[in-house]
Amino acid sequence: MKENFESLTMNRRQFLATTVAASAALAGGVIGVPAFAQGAVPFELPPLPYPEDALAPYLSSRTLSFHYGKHHRGYIDKVNALVKGSNLAESSLKEIIKTTAGDEKRLAIFDNAAQAWNHTFYWKCMRPKGGGAPSGELEKKITEAFGSFENFKKEFTEAAATQFGSGWAWLTADGKSLKVIKTGNASTPLAYGQTPLLTIDVWEHAYYLDYQNRRRDYIAAFLDHLVNWDFVAENLANA
Numbered sequence: 177m178k179e180n181f182e183s184l185t186m187n188r189r190q191f192l193a194t195t196v197a198a199s200a201a202l203a204g205g206v207i208g209v210p211a212f213a214q215g216a217v218p219f220e221l222p223p224l225p226y227p228e229d230a231l232a233p234y235l236s237s238r239t240l241s242f243h244y245g246k247h248h249r250g251y252i253d254k255v256n257a258l259v260k261g262s263n264l265a266e267s268s269l270k271e272i273i274k275t276t277a278g279d280e281k282r283l284a285i286f287d288n289a290a291q292a293w294n295h296t297f298y299w300k301c302m303r304p305k306g307g308g309a310p311s312g313e314l315e316k317k318i319t320e321a322f323g324s325f326e327n328f329k330k331e332f333t334e335a336a337a338t339q340f341g342s343g344w345a346w347l348t349a350d351g352k353s354l355k356v357i358k359t360g361n362a363s364t365p366l367a368y369g370q371t372p373l374l375t376i377d378v379w380e381h382a383y384y385l386d387y388q389n390r391r392r393d394y395i396a397a398f399l400d401h402l403v404n405w406d407f408v409a410e411n412l413a414n415a
């Protein structure tokens with residue numbers, strides 16, 4: 177009885193998700209073969225770099241518990257289900273993102289792989305008692321590219337505030353120059369051959385519990401109190 181009830185109430189989204197996972201499995205020819213025989217290592221949700229309440233009061237533990245524990249985990253689970261048994265099962269997230277970027281038939285894989293990667297990167301872009309200003313080579317490159325750190329903050333804030341709907345704002349290295357860009361939904365600079373240095377998630381799920389519709393207050397709190405400039409400097413050194 178319970179099974180019948182569940183199958184009757186399966187909504188269209190669940191149905192599509194199941195169908196997509198089943199098609200992916202079929203495409204890989206894995207029907208009837210146990211998962212452990214595929215040699216695929218499922219991606220795991222990486223640990224948060226700090227406790228869930230460590231970014232309060234700027235981001236509450238309630239926000240992190242949903243954002244990390246539900247949203248981020250959801251993207252990881254979905255990309256695992258989608259690539260399992262396919263020719264992408266041995267690839268890294270970055271490789272999957274680069275391979276599927278712009279491929280409409282593999283949009284669901286791209287979206288979930290990119291969101292899985294973007295979120296891991298986003299958590300590292302913050303730390304308790306963060307914010308302030310960058311120093312050294314990073315400060316020099318930011319001044320070169322934007323005129324001053326204050327100008328960079330303005331440009332980054334505008335990109336983040338004006339991204340229409342869901343998406344991300346980024347500081348990237350594009351060749352030798354630094355840029356501020358924004359991307360919609362799951363998209364990521366990795367898809368455009370740029371190296372991400374810093375990102376802010378501007379999906380409503382990132383700030384709505386703490387700031388409701390005040391996205392600019394969230395962006396200001398991010399820049400003034402949360403950015404981990406040491407991580408950004410490390411990304412620049414490895415770019």
Ligand code: MN3
Nearest residue numbers: 247377379382
């Ligand atoms: Mn998010």
